[in-house]
Amino acid sequence: MSDDSQDGMTLRQEVEADLTEDLSQRLHKLIDARTDLGLFRERLIHILTRYETYEIRKPKVTRKARKSQIENLKDKAEKFLAAASALHPQTEQSIDHSIGSEKLRAHWHKFGILNLDAPDVSESDGMSDCTNAVSEVIAACDDELRQLDETKGEGRKSSNPEVDQLISDLADIYATESQLGKSPIYPSETSEDGYEGGLYLLTKVLLQEYAPTNYASCADGLGQRIRRVLSTL
Numbered sequence: 001m002s003d004d005s006q007d008g009m010t011l012r013q014e015v016e017a018d019l020t021e022d023l024s025q026r027l028h029k030l031i032d033a034r035t036d037l038g039l040f041r042e043r044l045i046h047i048l049t050r051y052e053t054y055e056i057r058k059p060k061v062t063r064k065a066r067k068s069q070i071e072n073l074k075d076k077a078e079k080f081l082a083a084a085s086a087l088h089p090q091t092e093q094s095i096d097h098s099i100g101s102e103k104l105r106a107h108w109h110k111f112g113i114l115n116l117d118a119p120d121v122s123e124s125d126g127m128s129d130c131t132n133a134v135s136e137v138i139a140a141c142d143d144e145l146r147q148l149d150e151t152k153g154e155g156r157k158s159s160n161p162e163v164d165q166l167i168s169d170l171a172d173i174y175a176t177e178s179q180l181g182k183s184p185i186y187p188s189e190t191s192e193d194g195y196e197g198g199l200y201l202l203t204k205v206l207l208q209e210y211a212p213t214n215y216a217s218c219a220d221g222l223g224q225r226i227r228r229v230l231s232t233l
Contacts, residue, residue, distance in 0.1 A: 011049055011052055011053065012045065012049045014052075015045050015048045015049045015052060016045050018210065019041070019044060019045060019048060019210065020209075021041075023205075023206075023209050023210065024037065024040065024041040024044060025037060026205065027040075027044065027202060027205060027206060028040045028041075030198070030201055030202055030205065031173075031174055031177060031178040031179075031180060031198045031202055032178060032179040032180050033177040033178065033179070034176075034177050034178075034179055035177060040177065043173055043177075044173075044206075047166065047169035047170065047173070048166075048210065050165060050166075050169065051162050051163075051165060051166045051169075051211075052162075054161055054162035054165050055162040055214075058160075058161060058162060063148060066148070067145065067148050070141050070144050070145055070148075071141075071145070073137070073141055074137075074138055074141035074142070074145075077134045077137050077138045077141070078138060080134050081131060081134055081135065081138075084127060084130070084131050084134075085131075087127070092126075092127050095126065095127055096126030096127055097126075099126045099127070099129075099130075100126065160214065160217065160218055160225075162214070163207070163214055163218055163225065164225070164229050166203070166206075166207075167203055167225065167226050167229040167230075168229055168233060170199060170202055170203050170206070171184065171199055171226075171229070171230060171233060173202075174198055174199040174202060178198050180198045182197065182198055183197050184197050184198055184199030184200070184226075184230070185197035185199050185200040185223065185226050185227060185230070187223075193219075193222070193223060194223055195222075195223030195226075199226065200222075200223060200226055203222065203226060204222060207222075
């Protein structure tokens with residue numbers, strides 16, 4: 001789907017706009033579909049809408065990257081506390097004064113100096129407030145890391161759940177629509193990709209044309225992915 005979605009359009013309408021008539025015709029012909037082109041296209045729009053829903057809900061950061069980011073944040077927060085605890089009392093007092101002055105300037109900027117209806121400036125304990133907040137961040141990081149550790153290895157999820165769902169839906173379309181009378185996917189020594197079959201080609205062409213970015217991320221193992229998904233149906 002294109003990134004420049006039109007305002008006011010539903011997800012299904014966006015899919016319908018992005019799925020070209022030419023691609024629908026090619027896929028219809030590719031598997032020698034039983035139903036007419038209009039109904040076949042409607043089924044494609046339905047499953048691609050589901051695909052886009054999965055794509056939207058897919059986590060945008062991996063467990064490994066998330067853990068690395070949290071560990072880095074915790075490390076920096078602990079170094080902040082160490083630096084804060086090493087401050088000379090006179091230095092800390094000076095920083096406290098600057099924090100209070102900055103809060104006062106921000107308050108005046110927001111409400112105006114002469115605004116009698118402005119709320120009172122919230123009190124601040126300066127560095128003490130900062131260190132307390134950073135301590136809470138460290139505690140939150142510890143909790144996040146504990147949860148990651150406790151769930152490590154639990155039901156490893158697919159890196160492309162939207163592609164797996166699309167394959168499952170296309171397998172249903174192929175089973176009910178195709179008149180080819182051939183295996184949906186099978187190894188082939190003569191094929192450039194190592195696989196042939198109506199379902200394999202249906203999935204490959206649709207991903208190439210409709211979702212090239214996702215196709216590029218799983219192209220090398222697409223045949224194996226399709227066989228794995230089929231084994232779970």
